[in-house]
Amino acid sequence: MSTATTNRVPDRIDTHDAQRRRSRTVLIGGLVAAVAVLFVVALLSVFLGTRSISPGQIFDTFFQYDSENTDHLVVWTLRVPRTLAGILVGVALGLAGAVMQGVARNPLADPGLLGVNAGAALAVVCAISVLGVGSAMGYVWFAFVGAAVVAVAVYLIGSLGREGATPVKLALAGAAMTAALQSITTAILLTDVATFDKFRFWTVGSLSGRKLELVAQMAPFIVAGVVLALCTGRLLNALSLGDDVARGLGQRVALARGLSAAAVVLLCGAATALAGPITFLGLTIPHVARLITGPDYRWILPYSMVLAPILLLVSDIVGRLVAKPGELQVGIVMAIIGAPFFILLVRRRKLAEL
Amino acid sequence: MSTTSEETYAEIADQSPVVTVRHARQRRAARVTSVTAVLAAVCFAVFCVSLSVGDYNIPVPDVVATLFGGGDQASEFIINELRLPRALTAVLTGAAFGLSGAIFQTLVRNPLASPDLIGITQGASASAVICILGFGLSGFVVSVGAFAGALATALVIYLLAWRDGISGYRFVLIGIAMAAMLMSVISYMMTRAEVYDAQQALVWLTGSLNAKTWATVKIIAWASAVLMPLAVLVGRGLQVLQMGDDAAKSLGHRVERSRLSLIVIAVALAAVATAAAGPVVFVAFVAAPIARRLVGHNGLALVPAALVGALVMLASDFVAQHAFPGTQFPVGVVTGVVGAPYLLWLLVTTNRVGRGG
Numbered sequence: 001m002s003t004a005t006t007n008r009v010p011d012r013i014d015t016h017d018a019q020r021r022r023s024r025t026v027l028i029g030g031l032v033a034a035v036a037v038l039f040v041v042a043l044l045s046v047f048l049g050t051r052s053i054s055p056g057q058i059f060d061t062f063f064q065y066d067s068e069n070t071d072h073l074v075v076w077t078l079r080v081p082r083t084l085a086g087i088l089v090g091v092a093l094g095l096a097g098a099v100m101q102g103v104a105r106n107p108l109a110d111p112g113l114l115g116v117n118a119g120a121a122l123a124v125v126c127a128i129s130v131l132g133v134g135s136a137m138g139y140v141w142f143a144f145v146g147a148a149v150v151a152v153a154v155y156l157i158g159s160l161g162r163e164g165a166t167p168v169k170l171a172l173a174g175a176a177m178t179a180a181l182q183s184i185t186t187a188i189l190l191t192d193v194a195t196f197d198k199f200r201f202w203t204v205g206s207l208s209g210r211k212l213e214l215v216a217q218m219a220p221f222i223v224a225g226v227v228l229a230l231c232t233g234r235l236l237n238a239l240s241l242g243d244d245v246a247r248g249l250g251q252r253v254a255l256a257r258g259l260s261a262a263a264v265v266l267l268c269g270a271a272t273a274l275a276g277p278i279t280f281l282g283l284t285i286p287h288v289a290r291l292i293t294g295p296d297y298r299w300i301l302p303y304s305m306v307l308a309p310i311l312l313l314v315s316d317i318v319g320r321l322v323a324k325p326g327e328l329q330v331g332i333v334m335a336i337i338g339a340p341f342f343i344l345l346v347r348r349r350k351l352a353e354l
Numbered sequence: 355m356s357t358t359s360e361e362t363y364a365e366i367a368d369q370s371p372v373v374t375v376r377h378a379r380q381r382r383a384a385r386v387t388s389v390t391a392v393l394a395a396v397c398f399a400v401f402c403v404s405l406s407v408g409d410y411n412i413p414v415p416d417v418v419a420t421l422f423g424g425g426d427q428a429s430e431f432i433i434n435e436l437r438l439p440r441a442l443t444a445v446l447t448g449a450a451f452g453l454s455g456a457i458f459q460t461l462v463r464n465p466l467a468s469p470d471l472i473g474i475t476q477g478a479s480a481s482a483v484i485c486i487l488g489f490g491l492s493g494f495v496v497s498v499g500a501f502a503g504a505l506a507t508a509l510v511i512y513l514l515a516w517r518d519g520i521s522g523y524r525f526v527l528i529g530i531a532m533a534a535m536l537m538s539v540i541s542y543m544m545t546r547a548e549v550y551d552a553q554q555a556l557v558w559l560t561g562s563l564n565a566k567t568w569a570t571v572k573i574i575a576w577a578s579a580v581l582m583p584l585a586v587l588v589g590r591g592l593q594v595l596q597m598g599d600d601a602a603k604s605l606g607h608r609v610e611r612s613r614l615s616l617i618v619i620a621v622a623l624a625a626v627a628t629a630a631a632g633p634v635v636f637v638a639f640v641a642a643p644i645a646r647r648l649v650g651h652n653g654l655a656l657v658p659a660a661l662v663g664a665l666v667m668l669a670s671d672f673v674a675q676h677a678f679p680g681t682q683f684p685v686g687v688v689t690g691v692v693g694a695p696y697l698l699w700l701l702v703t704t705n706r707v708g709r710g711g
Contacts, residue, residue, distance in 0.1 A: 108466040108526065157698060171466055172643070176698055179636040179690030186560050187687045190553065197549040204541045280534040287527065329545070335538035339531035343514055346527045 027299055030292060034306040038087070041313045045083040046075065049320050050327060081212040085274050086313045086330075088215065089207070090281065092222045092271035094308025095229045096264045097282030098289065098300050102236030103260045105167040110283035113174040114261070116268040117277040118181035119150025124202055125185050129195040139202060140214060144221075144273035150177060151265040155258075164254050165261075166243070205278040205331025207316050218270040225266030226305070232260045233298035240295070278331050281308050284342045291345060311338055386655065389648045393661035400665060401445065404672045405437045443566040443630055444671045444685070445664045446574045448637055450627035452663020453585050455638030456645070456656055457620035460592045461613065462522040468639040469624035472529025475633035476536035477507025478625060479559055482632075483540050486555045487547045494569065496558065497629040504625035507532060512617070522613065561634030561686030563671050570630050577626040582660065585619045589656045592616065596654075634670075634686045637663050640693045666693055 047058060053071045060066070061075040096111040104113060112118070123146025127133040133142070158165040158173035189196040235256035238246040243253050271278070289303035315334035320327045406417045412429045419425050420433050455468040469475050481503020485491040491499070511532050515525040540559070544552045591612040594602045602609050624638065645658035670688040677688075 106464065106466060107523070108464055108471065108530070168465060173698070175466070175636075175639060176694040179639075180694035181690075182635065183687045183690035186556070187683055189556060190560070190683065190687070191681065193549055193553060196553055196556070200541075200544050200549075200552060204538075204545060279537070280531075283530060284534075328542075332538040332542050335534040339535040342531045343528050346524055346531070347514065347517060 027293060031302055031306065034303065034310070038306055038310050038313075041310050041317075042083050042087060045086065045313050045317050046079045048317055049074075049079055050324050077212070078209075081210050081215050082207050082316070083313065084212075084215050085207050085210040086316050087309045088219060088222050089271045089275045089278065090309025090312035091305050092225060092267035093278060093282040093312075094285045094289075094304040094306075095226060095301060096267040096271070097284075097308075098286040098297070098304040099229050099232060099236065099260045099264055099267075100282070101286050102232070102240060102297055102300075103167070103257055103264075104170050105240060105242075106171060107287070108283070109171065110279070111264060111268045112178070112277070112279060112282070113171060114151040114264055114268070115154045115174050115177040115181065116147040116151050116265070116272055117279070118178040118185070120144070120147040120269075120272040121199075121203060121277060122146055122150075122181045122185045125188050125195060125199055128198050129188055129192050134198065137211065137214060140218075140273045143276075144218075144269045147269040147272050148265050150181065151261070151268065153177065155261045155265075163243070165257050201329075202276050204329040205276040205334075206329040207275055207312075208327065208329075210274060214274070218274050221266050221270040225263050225270065228259060228263035229267065230301055230305075232256065232263060233296075233301050236260065236297035236301075240297070276331065278312075278334070280335050280338060281312060284338065285311065288342070288345060386649050386658070389645075389650075389655075390657055390661065393648070393658055393665065397445070397661055397665050397668065400668045400672065401441055404441050404444075404668055405433055407672070407676060408432070408437065439566045439568050439571045440563050440671070441668065442571045443563055443574065444667045446571070446578050447563075447627040447631040447634070448641075448664035448667025449582065449660040450574070450578060450623040450663070451634065451637040451667070452641030452645075452659045452661070453582060453656060454620045454623040454627070455640075455663070456642035456654075456659035457585065457589065457592070457616055457623075458526075458638075459642050460596060460654060461616055461620070462526050463596065464526070465643060467522075467526050469620065469628075470633060470635060470638060471533065472526050473507050473511060473531075473533035473536060474504050474529070474621055474624045475628045476533045476540070478504035478628040479633050480536040480539045481506075482558055483543050483555050486558060487543045487551055492554075497570070500632075501625050501629035504621070504628055507536065508617075508621040508625070525617070557684055558632050559686075560684040561632035561689070562684035563631055564682065564684070566630070574626055574630045577622070581619055581623050581626070585616075585623065586656050588612065588615050588619060589654060592654055592656075631667075632684070632686065634667065634689050636689045636693045637666050637670075640666065640696065644696055666696075 047053075047055065051071075051074055053075065057069075057071040058075055060069075061072045065076065066072050093111060097109075100111050100113055101107060101109045103109075120143040123142040124139045127139060127142040133139060154173045154177045155165060155170070157177070158170040161169065163169075189199060235251060238249050238251040239253065239256055241249070246253050246256070268282075285308040286300060286304045288307055289300045293299035293303055312330065312334060315337050316330040318328075318337060319330050319333040322328060322333075402414050402417050402421075405421075406412045406414045410428075410432060412420070412432065416425055416429055417433065420429050425433065451469070458467045458469060458472070459465055461467070478500035482496050482500040485496045485499040511525060511529050514532075515521075515528045517524070544555065547555070591607065594605060594607045595609065595612060595616075597605075599609050627634075641663035642655070642659045645655040645662045648662075649655040649658055666689060667685065670692045671685040673692060674683045674685045674688040677683075
């Protein structure tokens with residue numbers, strides 16, 4: 001692992017380069033640039049939407065707020081919360097995906113592997129069909145608790161037997177739990193048309209209509225998850241060498257896994273509660289980050305955290321603009337925009353395997 | 355689950371290495387054979403039970419007699435026209451899913467790779483949902499559409515993943531991206547349709563063996579007759595491929611050709627099964643790990659994997675039909691619930707570490 005200072009644009013990285021650490025300056029520069037892009041995209045998300053609002057009005061919203069003015073109301077009660085929700089959800093899912101791939105030592109792992117999406121979905125379906133909850137606001141806590149409970153259960157089941165929660169056992173436990181819960185969810189949906197009618201809109205994943213209070217309620221969980229996750233970089237690097245080597249390096253493997261899993265539970269639970277089950281982001285963004293940074297998790301984590309909300313917000317803006325006066329849910333747009341981009345990346349580069 | 359007792363260790367100590375290896379190989383082969391035989395017997399038993407139970411119960415001995423052409427007219431009609439096509443479809447689709455999953459998991463050397471991860475079944479589903487919701491079609495036409503969708507998706511993934519050869523890993527990642535796109539197409543169609551139509555589509559998306567006729571069985575039987583022996587035959591190359599490309603090449607193995615043919619076979623199996631029964635979750639994913647545990651070594655177990663797939667499918671369909679009086683659930687609702695305990699048992703008893711399944 002030599003540190004090579006390459007200042008050329010890494011256009012085609014061969015195997016050697018991908019294994020090598022890029023210089024810190026380049027990586028820090030890239031991260032700053034990505035944060036700048038995120039900032040611009042966030043601004044666009046406030047400026048653009050189904051309703052045309054002049055920039056002047058938007059500035060007035062922040063500096064001379066007038067609660068009688070419809071434009072101000074739209075910006076302050078719809079676009080600002082939506083943008084913040086998008087940033088939070090993106091940050092959470094990008095980070096959780098990277099952590100999950102590191103813990104599961106599996107490039108095909110995604111945050112959903114711990115069963116969070118399936119748990120949230122089942123809880124929401126039960127909330128609709130048994131308790132008659134009917135709004136996105138009402139689903140939040142059900143989704144959060146369902147996601148968290150199932151994720152913890154999956155982790156505990158994965159820890160049974162020898163060796164504790166090894167990557168393979170985690171993957172199997174997650175898949176088993178997901179399949180079982182999905183089956184129950186489907187069974188309820190097949191026998192209950194009214195519930196299915198509401199559920200099919202939640203399950204797409206969307207950022208619309210999220211109130212500021214809700215975003216504020218979920219923010220602490222995500223912030224806690226971010227802090228935890230960013231601390232796991234060094235641990236994940238050790239884990240990626242295999243359990244035995246990690247132990248030999250003096251890492252407490254079980255503790256490292258537990259911390260990482262706790263971060264994933266916090267991040268995914270809150271993100272799913274905010275936006276519904278959004279797939280693809282958590283699985284693919286860490287790969288993009290890995291293309292830029294190489295295999296060092298101390299860099300993969302922050303890059304994933306900044307790149308994911310960029311894609312999510314861009315998708316959300318596009319979804320608002322293409323289907324005026326209606327809108328397309330962000331989950332749908334993201335796959336349509338993100339997938340071709342991801343395929344291009346995968347084709348161009350030699351992928352760093354885990 | 356190592357069965358080496360202290361006596362065997364004592365034996366091993368007295369033997370030359372050649373003899374030791376030979377003995378180990380023989381033991382292994384014997385175990386594969388016995389596991390396969392037991393699985394086949396259990397499959398046949400569940401098959402007969404599923405033919406005997408229903409609104410009109412036929413005792414199992416009569417079922418067996420009818421199968422061999424010696425039953426009375428009533429049971430002949432009920433079995434041959436109503437229950438047999440369904441049970442045969444379950445066996446064949448289950449085996450096809452199991453084989454397909456086993457091939458993908460071994461090819462990519464990743465227990466998470468299965469045809470429903472990499473977009474093949476999503477291609478079939480998107481195509482079917484467009485047929486159902488977009489054009490108001492139903493029945494056999496939807497299956498044809500699903501088959502076409504699966505093949506088209508596989509072709510696109512293959513073309514996109516081709517870059518001086520095919521790497522299994524790149525194929526899977528591009529497949530995941532395709533799967534995400536297709537899933538969003540499905541979700542979009544589902545949010546735009548009338549709720550009752552969408553629920554019909556949901557039944558298909560769950561995977562169901564209701565109202566399967568001999569026409570379906572014929573097609574899938576022909577396809578299986580071609581694909582399954584091929585899979586087992588070409589699958590021998592998997593063991594070499596598992597060592598990694600360089601090792602395989604140095605052994606004189608044609609890596610690219612063998613990988614391509616395996617991908618084609620696995621895709622075709624998944625496509626046929628999905629077209630016949632819908633995208634039944636979990637069968638493809640779980641068959642190979644269970645088979646490998648039963649066989650008890652880290653080799654390949656393609657035939658056992660196919661049998662496990664068939665067994666999971668049969669048992670799940672049996673539960674789906676009879677467990678809830680008054681409601682016949684699609685088989686896909688049960689596969690997860692039936693498969694999960696097995697998987698958990700795997701987990702608890704597994705003592706291997708590393709990346710295997």
